Amino acid sequence: MEHKHSYKKFTLKNGLRVIFAPMPATQAATVLTLFGVGSRYETHALNGASHYIEHMMFKGTERRPTTLDISRELDRIGAEYNAYTGKDRTGYWITTAKKHLELALDITFDMLLHSKFDHDEVERERKVILEEIKMYEENPLMHIEDLFEGAMYAGHELGWNIAGTKETMAGIGKKELTAFKERFYYPHNTVVIVAGSFDETQTRQIIEKHMAGFRSGKEAVRRPRLFHPKKNPTVALHHRQVQQVQMALGFPSYGYDHKNLPALHLLNVVLGGNMSSRLFISVRERRALAYSVHSSSEQYAETGNFKVRAGLDASRIDEAIHVILDELDAIRHGVSAKELEDAKEYTRGKLGLALEDSAELATWYGNQELFLHNMRTPDEQLKRIDAVTLGQVKAVAQDIIRREKICCAIIGPWSDKGKFSKLFKI
Numbered sequence: 001m002e003h004k005h006s007y008k009k010f011t012l013k014n015g016l017r018v019i020f021a022p023m024p025a026t027q028a029a030t031v032l033t034l035f036g037v038g039s040r041y042e043t044h045a046l047n048g049a050s051h052y053i054e055h056m057m058f059k060g061t062e063r064r065p066t067t068l069d070i071s072r073e074l075d076r077i078g079a080e081y082n083a084y085t086g087k088d089r090t091g092y093w094i095t096t097a098k099k100h101l102e103l104a105l106d107i108t109f110d111m112l113l114h115s116k117f118d119h120d121e122v123e124r125e126r127k128v129i130l131e132e133i134k135m136y137e138e139n140p141l142m143h144i145e146d147l148f149e150g151a152m153y154a155g156h157e158l159g160w161n162i163a164g165t166k167e168t169m170a171g172i173g174k175k176e177l178t179a180f181k182e183r184f185y186y187p188h189n190t191v192v193i194v195a196g197s198f199d200e201t202q203t204r205q206i207i208e209k210h211m212a213g214f215r216s217g218k219e220a221v222r223r224p225r226l227f228h229p230k231k232n233p234t235v236a237l238h239h240r241q242v243q244q245v246q247m248a249l250g251f252p253s254y255g256y257d258h259k260n261l262p263a264l265h266l267l268n269v270v271l272g273g274n275m276s277s278r279l280f281i282s283v284r285e286r287r288a289l290a291y292s293v294h295s296s297s298e299q300y301a302e303t304g305n306f307k308v309r310a311g312l313d314a315s316r317i318d319e320a321i322h323v324i325l326d327e328l329d330a331i332r333h334g335v336s337a338k339e340l341e342d343a344k345e346y347t348r349g350k351l352g353l354a355l356e357d358s359a360e361l362a363t364w365y366g367n368q369e370l371f372l373h374n375m376r377t378p379d380e381q382l383k384r385i386d387a388v389t390l391g392q393v394k395a396v397a398q399d400i401i402r403r404e405k406i407c408c409a410i411i412g413p414w415s416d417k418g419k420f421s422k423l424f425k426i
Helices: 049-056 067-076 098-114 119-138 140-152 166-170 174-184 200-211 261-272 278-286 314-331 337-354 358-371 378-386 390-400 418-423
Strands: 008-011 017-022 028-035 080-085 090-097 190-196 234-239 244-253 290-299 304-313 407-412
Touching: 017 200, 017 358, 028 098, 028 358, 049 080, 049 090, 049 119, 049 174, 067 098, 090 098, 090 358, 098 190, 098 200, 119 140, 119 166, 119 174, 140 234, 140 244, 140 304, 140 407, 190 200, 190 358, 234 418, 244 290, 244 314, 244 390, 261 278, 261 290, 261 304, 261 314, 261 337, 261 378, 261 390, 278 290, 278 304, 278 314, 304 314, 314 418, 337 378, 337 390
Parallel strands: 017 190, 234 407
Antiparallel strands: 008 017, 028 090, 028 190, 080 090, 244 304, 244 407, 290 304
16 A cells, blocks of 8 residues: 655744644544653653642643533534653544544644643542552553553652552642743743645634744753663463453563664564464464454663563463563574565555544654654654564664563462573573
């Protein structure tokens, strides 16, 4: 499939970056606003502040005093909208029919610039977030991610929970939230992306009208501490009386702009990226050891991780781990020419489908503007994928998949890590 995506970028006088990614064939438009802040920018006492602020943005402005005033206006036009907080970004988005884009922009900028942070709402939302933290902790499918990254990045902000903890949430109030927001929500740390079908001249005028007053100047931003991978293998065990064990097993990997990422992406597809992958066939289809098994790759600025996730039968955990480790060892010897070509075709197809969606296209360009030194169109990314050789995939497998760097997190009915240390020979 031939993609012909293009973008335009301009910067307002105050330093705010704006990206337009037109899609003439759609009737939808998305406005996404990204801020370069997340949990890795927090201090220990403020862990959870970025996520708390994200929640508070939907709680009312001077013009739209309550949550209901905001949601009712968006629901009336059938918009899709939400927000998310990561370890290094916070995003707010609205997708709507083309004719309602002006309203979507108005609501977005009203929330981001004029949210009230009412004291009673701050206190009420604290209870909501504590329930959210509980939901993650009590759901092994969700909690395994936090457990894995907590072990992989132990002793570093990247290992902290994005939502914070029960303890840190108790100490964050309106004063702390507004001070944190002032520090990180400023023009040079912000990207606004509009993707889909829209009038570029009119949209630019609207953005300039709303955002020209967004304060400018050089704010002092706390630079995140760099992470240096640990030398020793790690096992993190969370005792839980469950029949289905959740396991995440992985290795330190590459950061956002690493030259090896296209090869790592294809390695991931072959190993555990879809239902014809090596792990899916050997663990699920041949041996019925898991319902769910897949691999994935996560990137941050200076580091990342490459991991295998699986939901496994507690009584057959040893066999399952042996099979997964055998597949990891085997792929270090490389992949076949057919596997590589199939992985490339799979990637072309998935990217082509994803970029039919204005929200996906907005995210594509927004993340690149925040994190990469050079913006790539989807076409340029596909050229990088197409250029990957068998030798590069093998070299990346040997570089990343190394037993001496293994990190494993398990939620299951065991209290003694020794059993797993033996299985991993660590």
